[in-house]
Each structure stands twice: as C-alpha cells, then as structure tokens.
Amino acid sequence: MTAAGALYQLVQSLLVVAAAPLLVGWVNACRAWLQNRSAPSLLQPYRMLRKLFHKDAALAENTSWVFRFAPYVIFGCMWLAAAIVPVLATDLPFATAADVIALVGIFAVARVFISLAAMDVGTAFGTLGARREMLIGALAEPALLIVFFNLSLISQSTSLTTIVETLARREFGLYPSLAFAAVAFLMVLLAENARIPVDNPATHLELTMVHEALILEYSARHLALIEWASAIKLFAYFAIGIAFFLPWGIAEAGDWGALPLAIVAVVAKLVVAGAGLALLEAVSAKMRIFRVPEFVATAFMLATLGLLLQYVFEV
Numbered sequence: 338m339t340a341a342g343a344l345y346q347l348v349q350s351l352l353v354v355a356a357a358p359l360l361v362g363w364v365n366a367c368r369a370w371l372q373n374r375s376a377p378s379l380l381q382p383y384r385m386l387r388k389l390f391h392k393d394a395a396l397a398e399n400t401s402w403v404f405r406f407a408p409y410v411i412f413g414c415m416w417l418a419a420a421i422v423p424v425l426a427t428d429l430p431f432a433t434a435a436d437v438i439a440l441v442g443i444f445a446v447a448r449v450f451i452s453l454a455a456m457d458v459g460t461a462f463g464t465l466g467a468r469r470e471m472l473i474g475a476l477a478e479p480a481l482l483i484v485f486f487n488l489s490l491i492s493q494s495t496s497l498t499t500i501v502e503t504l505a506r507r508e509f510g511l512y513p514s515l516a517f518a519a520v521a522f523l524m525v526l527l528a529e530n531a532r533i534p535v536d537n538p539a540t541h542l543e544l545t546m547v548h549e550a551l552i553l554e555y556s557a558r559h560l561a562l563i564e565w566a567s568a569i570k571l572f573a574y575f576a577i578g579i580a581f582f583l584p585w586g587i588a589e590a591g592d593w594g595a596l597p598l599a600i601v602a603v604v605a606k607l608v609v610a611g612a613g614l615a616l617l618e619a620v621s622a623k624m625r626i627f628r629v630p631e632f633v634a635t636a637f638m639l640a641t642l643g644l645l646l647q648y649v650f651e652v
Contacts, residue, residue: 346420346429348596353419353576357568358382360575360611367615382568389561397458397554407454408555408562414447415566419573423580423587425599427498427505436495437485440577441478444529447566448474455551466550469626473535473547476633477528480521483640487518488581490647497580505584514650517643519582524636526574528629530567533618535629547626572607579606 362379369376378384396405421435435443452470455463489495491512492503528535531548538548552563580587586602624632 343430344596348600349425349429350416350420352425352600353569353572354416354565356607357419357572358386358565360572360607361568363608363611364571364615367612368619371615371619382564386561386565389556389564390558392557394557394559399459400554401457403450404454404457404554405559407450408559408566410450411447412562412566412569414443414450415569415573418443419569419576421497422573422576423498423501424576424603425596426587427502429498436497437489437500438482438495440497441481441485444481444570445474445478447570451551451563455554458554460554462550462553466547466553469547469629470551473528473629473633476630476637477525480633480637480640481525481529483637483644484518484522484525487514487640487644487647490644491515501580501584501587504581505587512647514643514647515582517639517646519578521636521640521643522578522582524632524639526578527617528633528636530571530574532614534621534624535632537623575607575610576603579603579610 359379359382362377362382365381366376366379418440421429421440423429448470452467455467455470457463485495488500488504491514492500494500494503527533531538536547548567552560555563583606586606587599
C-alpha cells in the first residue's frame with residue numbers, strides 16, 4: 338500500500354459518504370425544476386437524516402436480531418461497494434482485493450439482508466416487498482454480471498482497476514459492444530435503485546411500491562441508515578458507470594498532482610449524470626409491476642448481445 342493509494346482511498350471513502358445525500362438532493366431538485374415545481378433545498382436529505390438520527394427507534398416485539406442488525410450491514414455493504422470502485426484514482430488499496438464479481442456479491446448481500454429484515458416483521462407489506470425485491474434482483478444481477486464481463490473481455494481482467502486503466506488509455510474508437518452494455522447498465526441502474534420507470538421512490542401505494550415496502554417498519558436511526566445506504570448505492574452505481582464508460586479524468590497510480598483535477602472531473606460527471614437521471618424520470622411513466630421482469634430481461638438481452646459482438650470482433 339503506497340502513501341498515495343492510502344490518501345486516494347481515504348478521500349474517496351469520505352467523499353462517497355458525505356456526497357451521497359447531496360447527489361440525491363440534486364436529482365430531486367432537477368426533477369422538480371423539470372416539472373415546473375419549486376425545488377427543495379439540496380441539503381434536504383441531510384436534514385432528513387439528522388432528524389431521524391435524533392428520534393427514538395420503535396421496534397416491533399416479534400422482531401429478531403436480523404431486523405435490528407440489517408441496517409448496519411446494508412450501510413456497510415454500500416459503503417464498501419462505493420469505496421472499491423476507482424472514481425478518483427486507480428491506485429486504491431481496497432480495489433485490489435475485489436473484482437467485478439465480488440462487487441455484484443456485495444450488492445447481493447445487502448439485498449438478502451434487507452429482504453430478510455422485511456420478512457422478519459411478519460407483515461404483508463414487508464413480505465410483498467421482499468418477494469418483489471428478490472425477483473428484480475434475480476434478473477438484474479445476471480444482467481449486471483454480463484455487462485461487467487463485456488468490459489472484462491476488453492481488458493482481459495475482472496479487476497476493477499485494470500478495467501478502468503485499460504478503458505481510460507485505449508485509443509478512441511467506436512465499440513458497439515460498449516453501447517449495448519451502457520444501455521443495459523442504465524436499465525439495471527434504474528431497477529436496482531428503485532427509480533422510475535421500475536419504482537417510484539416517493540410513492541407509498543401498496544400495489545406498486547418495492548423499496549418502500551421493505552422499510553415501512555423501520556424508524557429513527559435504523560431508517561436513517563437505510564436511506565443513507567440507498568443514497569450511497571445510487572452514488573456507487575453512478576461511480577461504476579463513470580469509471581467504466583467515462584473513465585477520463587481519473588488519476589493514475591502515484592500521480593498526486595492529478596487528485597484535484599480528478600475531484601473536479603467526478604463532480605462534473607455526477608452533476609450531469611444526476612440531471613440526466615432527473616430528465617429520464619420526468620419524461621417516463623411508472624410501469625406496471627408485472628412489466629418489470631420484461632424490462633430487466635431486456636437489459637440482460639442487450640448486455641448479452643454486446644458480449645457476443647465483442648467476442649465476434651475479437652475473433
């Protein structure tokens with residue numbers, strides 16, 4: 338572990354936790370502007386977290402340790418996932434211990450715990466949300482893996498840092514496989530983060546909600562950790578998309594002077610990505626719940642098509 342690598346890892350880890358709620362606030366503000374509404378403050382997610390942390394938690398009597406322990410596991414998994422993605426630099430000590438398969442596994446662990454916690458309460462809404470969450474995850478995870486395998490085929494490695502370095506240094510060219518992979522990744526991002534058209538993060542209608550059904554029984558610090566983890570997850574997916582499809586501006590290993598430029602570059606990319614997500618949600622409608630498997634299956638099909646194209650071009 339080099340000194341530069343340790344510094345990059347520390348800065349990125351703190352940046353992820355601190356900026357994730359701000360990213361959610363930016364997306365909400367952009368969506369309000371596009372809908373010709375008065376936008377909430379960018380700091381509104383921080384105020385909500387502060388308010389929740391100062392409340393007393395209310396727990397159902399029939400819950401087990403899974404319900405109380407799950408928010409901490411989910412928060413830790415999302416923080417780890419965002420920390421190992423090379424966003425500021427490729428010289429990250431944590432990234433060498435994980436690859437794209439492990440990254441998908443981290444997301445899967447968080448999904449399992451939040452589903453178990455929702456069913457642990459024994460309510461109808463919790464079980465309904467857990468079943469929907471596992472259904473979406475069972476289709477989204479293979480699609481995400483195929484997207485990563487597409488990138489791994491180009492770099493000949495499943496290592497996060499190797500993939501980013503290879504894509505950042507390659508000559509400019511048209512890669513149809515990457516275009517299919519990017520569209521598939523965007524569809525998976527919407528499904529995994531409970532965004533429109535798959536889910537509406539602002540709804541509480543029992544016939545349509547997925548994410549909100551999982552956390553209806555949580556309150557106070559437990560709810561704050563889950564909401565914060567959801568923001569970090571959105572940040573992590575944005576970071577993955579930036580690192581794999583827009584890797585320019587990421588500092589190389591040992592380049593201390595490139596750190597300020599890397600921070601400016603990632604902030605600019607996140608601003609554009611957040612506005613793009615808000616625009617997509619403003620022009621899209623929430624689809625019916627039974628259409629969601631078709632939506633995610635389409636992402637899997639596009640990712641597989643991109644993988645086949647990349648294989649054919651290499652042969």
